[in-house]
Amino acid sequence: MNLTTNGFQGNLPSSLGNMEIIEFLDISHNSFHGKLPRSFLKGCDSLIVLKLSHKKLSGEVFPEASNFFSILELSMDNNLFTGKIGRGLQSLRSLIMLDISNNNLSGVIPSWFDQLQDLHSLQISNNLLEGEVPISLFNMSSLQLLALSANSLSGDLPQAISGYGALKVLLLRDNNLSGVIPDTLLGKNIIVLDLRNNRLSGNIPEFINTQYIRILLLRGNNLTGSIPRRLCAVRSIHLLDLANNKLNGSIPSCLRNASLGLGRGGYIRRLFIIITFFLWEHLSVHFSNLCSCKMGLLSIMS
Template sequence: MLQRLDTTGNHQLLINISDEWFPPFQLKSVGLGPCKTVNGFPEWLQNQRKLEQLVLSNASLYGLVPTWLRNMSMLSALDLSHNKLIGSLINLPFSEYTRELSLQDNLFNGSIPRSVCRVTSLVILDVSSNRLSGNIPDCLENLQHMTMLILSSNGLFGVLPSSLGSINSSLRWLKLNDNNFNGQIPQDLRKLRNLEVLDLGNNEFSGNIPKWIGDKLSELRILRLHKNNFT
């Protein structure tokens, strides 16, 4: 019985499947992008209750994410990047199995929901290049497996929460650039001793550039602090 469907890399492929089609199989992995899908989100996926990986990157998707996606409780990796999806992130599946959420380059709005902090298995979260606003939820210390947190190019604002420094000592990428964050760089970030990329550029941070960035973050390879209000 078919368990994996992968059509990725076929840029000219047009996927036109009837919304009434009921697949005679239960897939574990689906990869359809980059391609062109007809009628938006593939409705036939709603019956796939055993999906562990769903990749619909650059698949010409638009509009709201269907509510039935939240029923896919087995998903460990979801990639909806490079589409024109709208609405709140609250409509996305956040389960105990979720490890990777790639939602970059869409039109999602609203704030980052606190429900993200309950996804303790999360390793990668990329919501860059959307229309998100509000503060970073102050509960990120629960994400003890996180290695990449990318919130770039949104409308997020406010002071960075101290819980950022308690995410995971193995955090390697922290990209908060091109937002409206302000205040000083929190001292708690010095706990992230395995950081390789720290990008705080194009925000409204102020105060001194901390000396501990050079002293404590010995694995740092890329540091971007441009276009802020440091003194």
């Protein structure tokens, strides 16, 4: 059922919980407000895709377990949800995509996210989260997009990363992360790495195992030293932003073909277009066995 972009208002009706066989429900971009009805969370046990984005829904995010045992995509972004990330999400073991960004969620990032072994995309940007980034997120075998930008996360980036994770896009800008950028963070699969506006220090890593990175954004940190010449071997890089650091030395001539942001560049629009393009090109998820639901959604990454 697709009811997106209408003029619906008021609380979500509790009768939604009576739709036991519904598989696809999109009621985003309306004016619903209030909490999610408990009858809804305990009903609708056939749901595969649920989109509740861009409304004024409030309360906690899944404070208790629901009956959404088959759900693959859950989008609750751009609402007014508060409190901690609810443990009810922990029971959604089939989840592939979770977007709870642009809310007012607080507390720390739960360590149990790694139990969602099929999770491909986790988006929690623009909230009030604090504490460290759990190392377990970097080692998940299926997670390809991790977006934690614009929170109050702190501490060092994890050093002991296995290198066997599937991460392709890592977005951590506008936090309070400190310490050095570990070489292991730049795994062989990374395509987009955004660490802008943190407190990172030390030298730029050597990119020994990085083969496919296209966008590298390190603006607004405390990085020192020179730009490593090994970057010349990373021929896939298209956008490199090292502005507002404490770098010295010369710019390697081999980087002339890259789009550089080494000063005050007005490239935000272009950056948005490039990141959006890569997100859609590389972060598509194939939902198999969806009965007759035509979701027009993404194909598995290759």
